[in-house]
Every structure is written in C-alpha cells, then in structure tokens.
Amino acid sequence: MLALLLAVLSPVLWLLGMSLKTEVDALAMPPRVLFSPTLANYTGLLETRFLRPLANSVIVASITTLLSLGLGVPAAYALSRGRLRRGGGIGFWILFTRMAPPIAFAIPFFLAYRTLGWLDTLGGLIVVYLTFNLSLVIWLMRAFFDAIPPSLEEAAYIDGASVGRALLAVVLPVAAPGVAATAILCFLNAWNDFFFALVLTRSSAMTAPVAIVNFMHYAGWDWGRITAGSIIVALPVLVFAWPVRRYLVSGLAAGAVKG
Numbered sequence: 001m002l003a004l005l006l007a008v009l010s011p012v013l014w015l016l017g018m019s020l021k022t023e024v025d026a027l028a029m030p031p032r033v034l035f036s037p038t039l040a041n042y043t044g045l046l047e048t049r050f051l052r053p054l055a056n057s058v059i060v061a062s063i064t065t066l067l068s069l070g071l072g073v074p075a076a077y078a079l080s081r082g083r084l085r086r087g088g089g090i091g092f093w094i095l096f097t098r099m100a101p102p103i104a105f106a107i108p109f110f111l112a113y114r115t116l117g118w119l120d121t122l123g124g125l126i127v128v129y130l131t132f133n134l135s136l137v138i139w140l141m142r143a144f145f146d147a148i149p150p151s152l153e154e155a156a157y158i159d160g161a162s163v164g165r166a167l168l169a170v171v172l173p174v175a176a177p178g179v180a181a182t183a184i185l186c187f188l189n190a191w192n193d194f195f196f197a198l199v200l201t202r203s204s205a206m207t208a209p210v211a212i213v214n215f216m217h218y219a220g221w222d223w224g225r226i227t228a229g230s231i232i233v234a235l236p237v238l239v240f241a242w243p244v245r246r247y248l249v250s251g252l253a254a255g256a257v258k259g
Contacts, residue, residue, distance in 0.1 A: 080146050136189070
C-alpha cells in the first residue's frame with residue numbers, strides 16, 4: 001500500500017518540488033533531490049496577474065456546480081419517482097449528450113457565442129459547463145434516488161408534507177453522500193476544463209488552466225511558474241473536497257452492492 005501510495009503521489013511530489021526550486025535547480029541533470037527551497041515562483045505569479053484567472057475558475061466552477069445541482073437533482077427525482085412510460089428512454093438520451101467528444105461541440109458553441117456576443121464571458125463558460133454537468137447530475141442522482149425506499153416519502157406524505165418538502169427534509173438527507181460525490185465531480189469537470197476555456201475565452205474570462213499554459217512560450221517554458229500555478233490550482237479542490245470526504249467515499253461506493 002505504501003509503494004502504491006508513493007507511485008500515485010509521485011507526480012504531485014514532483015510538482016511541489018519543482019515549484020520550490022530555482023531555475024538552475026529545476027533544470028539540473030541529474031535532478032537534485034536536496035536543494036534550498038524558495039517561494040520566488042509563487043510570488044512571481046502575482047506579477048503575472050494569475051489571481052484573476054484563478055478567481056474566474058472559482059466563480060465559474062462554483063456557480064456551475066450550484067446550478068447543476070439545483071436543476072439536476074429535482075429532474076433526477078422526477079425521473080426516479082415519476083410514472084413516465086418512457087422514463088428509461090429519457091434517461092438514456094440525457095446520458096447520450098456526454099457520449100460525443102467535446103471537440104465535436106467546439107465549433108457550434110464558438111459560432112453561436114460569436115453571434116450572441118458571449119465570447120470571453122464567464123456566463124458563456126457557465127452555460128457550456130452546465131450543459132455537460134446536468135446530464136451527469138441527473139444520471140448519478142437518479143441512481144441514488146432509486147436506491148431510497150419510497151416508503152420514507154410516503155410516511156412524510158401521511159404527515160402532510162408536500163412533494164417538495166419530502167424531497168428536502170427526507171430524501172436529500174438520506175442521499176447526502178450521493179449529492180456530495182456528484183458535487184465534487186461537477187466541480188472538477190468545470191475546474192479542470194481546458195479545451196472550452198481555451199476556445200471560448202481570450203483574456204477577461206480566462207481560467208487558471210489556460211493561464212498556466214501561457215507560461216509556455218517561444219522563449220522557453222517557465223517550469224517554476226508552471227508548477228507553482230499547478231499546485232495553486234490543486235489547492236481549492238482539496239479545500240472543497242476535504243469537508244465532504246466522508247460523504248464522497250460513501251457516495252462513490254453507494255450502489256456497488258445491492259441489498
């Protein structure tokens with residue numbers, strides 16, 4: 001287990017080490033294991049206005065996650081509990097939207113956004129990510145709702161609760177692990193996206209992954225700032241995932257064994 005953990009964490013440890021090295025130490029051959037750490041690469045990011053793309057990523061990923069859950073959870077509940085003759089077909093076509101490669105949608109989105117004036121806007125990125133995350137939320141949360149006995153809601157109905165009240169007070173607390181796992185996946189999809197952010201933004205709405213790539217230019221690759229930016233980009237995900245780690249593990253494992 002320790003060997004496997006070391007193998008999994010080795011890229012992260014390499015990034016962290018490179019971000020704390022000077023340019024001479026970073027390019028030294030053979031690589032230097034012992035070196036004097038420096039924070040110059042992190043302070044140098046402030047000089048490149050990296051904080052604005054980082055803030056854009058936080059805004060876009062957070063709003064996308066909230067909207068995806070706010071729209072997708074009720075839709076998943078309706079498909080799970082509703083008596084629809086073609087509920088399975090609807091669920092399949094919702095999932096089908098994620099089967100095509102993202103590059104197939106790049107040109108249509110770009111042409112539509114150019115016409116609407118949405119290029120290089122945070123709202124435009126949120127709409128793009130929402131279209132892909134909604135299908136993920138609906139498909140995952142429907143499976144979680146299917147695993148919850150309807151008798152719980154029926155007991156709430158007997159006590160006079162409405163459908164919305166039963167969903168909020170009874171079903172969602174039981175499905176909290178699933179909601180946490182789905183929220184993490186939605187956040188990661190929007191946070192780590194590079195392709196659509198590169199195609200649909202220029203400067204105002206540039207996100208952190210695109211800003212990191214800008215350190216790779218014709219004069220050379222600034223490895224110190226590239227790795228420092230990568231570490232900084234990874235930190236918000238850890239902050240977001242740490243409080244719900246218990247729910248995340250149980251949510252990802254839910255449904256693996258059917259009782």
